[in-house]
Amino acid sequence: MxxxxxxxIIEDLKVRISDSKNLYLxxxxxxxxxxxxxxxxxxxxxxxxxxxxxxxxLSRAMESSDKDFGEMxxxxxxxxxxxxxxxxxxxxxxxxxxxxxxDKPILKAAFIDEQIYIGDDEINKLxxxxxxxxxxxxxxxxxxxxVKNVLSALKSGGANLSGxxxxxxxx
Numbered sequence: 001m002x003x004x005x006x007x008x009i010i011e012d013l014k015v016r017i018s019d020s021k022n023l024y025l026x027x028x029x030x031x032x033x034x035x036x037x038x039x040x041x042x043x044x045x046x047x048x049x050x051x052x053x054x055x056x057x058l059s060r061a062m063e064s065s066d067k068d069f070g071e072m073x074x075x076x077x078x079x080x081x082x083x084x085x086x087x088x089x090x091x092x093x094x095x096x097x098x099x100x101x102x103d104k105p106i107l108k109a110a111f112i113d114e115q116i117y118i119g120d121d122e123i124n125k126l127x128x129x130x131x132x133x134x135x136x137x138x139x140x141x142x143x144x145x146x147v148k149n150v151l152s153a154l155k156s157g158g159a160n161l162s163g164x165x166x167x168x169x170x171x
Contacts, residue, residue, distance in 0.1 A: 006057065013053065013061035020084045022112050024091040025072065026105040028052075029079035039098060039105065046094050049084040058082070070116050072109045080108065087133070088112045092126035 017023055028039060043050040055076035062069045083091040095105050110117040110126055117126060130138075 010057050010060045010064070013058060014064050016084065017061055017082075017111075018065050018067060022085045022088045022091070022110075024083035024085070024095075024110045025075065025108040026081045026083060026091075026095065027079050027108055028081045028105045031102070031104050035102060035104075042094055042098060043083065046090050047086065048091050048094060049082075051082045051084075053080055053082055055080050067111070067114070069111060071118055072111060072116060075108050075118065081105065087131045089126055089129045089131055092123055092129070096123060096127050 028036065031039065040050055055078075058080060059073050059076050062073055083094075085091050092107070092110070095107060098105065107117075107120045107123050107126075109119070110122065112126070112129070
């Protein structure tokens, strides 16, 4: 591979990791072609982009990126695959689900909204992490709850003021 080609790949990687909020580094070595194909299909269905990269190129892309990847550069040994996702916990769920049949992929590290998670033991924490949409939904439900209570009190109390005061005092 010529130097110009390598520089282009590094630049493309830099753009991809800079634009992504959620990045998983995994090890899928040891999977045969059928298993790798099944993983790629599962990633496609879950809207996860899976790429196999060279560690040196990824390391250079991380160094030239505007993000601070900290210790992640130190774990770039062996085979490395990247998983890009819009939703933070989707790759973790896919990894855990895929492991029901096989012992791979192994989580090396994850970069999620400027937070770094190192090691395969973090997979359960990442699976249980709520997505941004789930958190926003919960906040909206919490904010709507008092309004719904007041509206139901108004409806159940009838049109008179004494019924309204009685209903509100009971709650």
